[in-house]
Amino acid sequence: MTEPTVSPDPDPDGTSGDDEHRRSPALVATAVALPVALLIGIVVAAVLANRTPELAPVALGPVVAPQAESPECAALLGALPEEVGDLRRAELTDPAPAGAAAWQPVEGEPVVLRCGLERPAEFDRAAALQVVDGVQWFEVSGAAEGIDASTWFVVDRPVYVALTVPNGSGPTPLQTVSAAVTQSLPQQPIDPAPVAGG
Secondary structure (H helix, E strand, O other): OOOOOOOOOOOOOOOOHHHHOOOOHHHHHHHHHHHHHHHHHHHHHHHHHHOOOOOOOEOOOOOOOOOOOOHHHHHHHHHOOOEEOOEEEOOEOOOOOOOEEEEEOOOOOOEEEEEEEOOOOOOEOOOOEEEEOOEEEEEEEOHHHOOOEEEEEEOOOOOEEEEEEEOOOOOHHHHHHHHHHHHHOOOOOOOOEOOOOO
């Protein structure tokens, strides 16, 4: 006589012990797909972050800069960084003017430096100056000419240096260039023009 097989008592919820170890195919597929999708996302993000868009060279027109080829300007150009905040040092189109450098964003206007300029006509004894990291700057706003930028002039060094900065750029361009000016050019007393009519 054979003994009858006894099946396990069903759980109160109506499932047997074997059902507890089964996983639904959807759950298994999700468990496998999530780590794969995460890995693909990380790889794509890394590739996109490392892509550097090619930027066109910056064209700069000629300006009167009698000391642009001076040893002082050469020293300053050599001390300038490759990056100013989020901006990268730009290639200049040929013929590139002496004593010039530029940094450009992916979109928007570049920050432009010119060294060896003449004293700005607006820089007189009544001019307001701003000191940034030990360097005295004089601002000429482009608003009167409809230009959405200001040009800042270094006025306490052996050569005049102009930095044209698009409005809304923040303090980083002035701070970064001030560090290069301090490193490469000795400080000297300012030489403003007399006040007109005074």
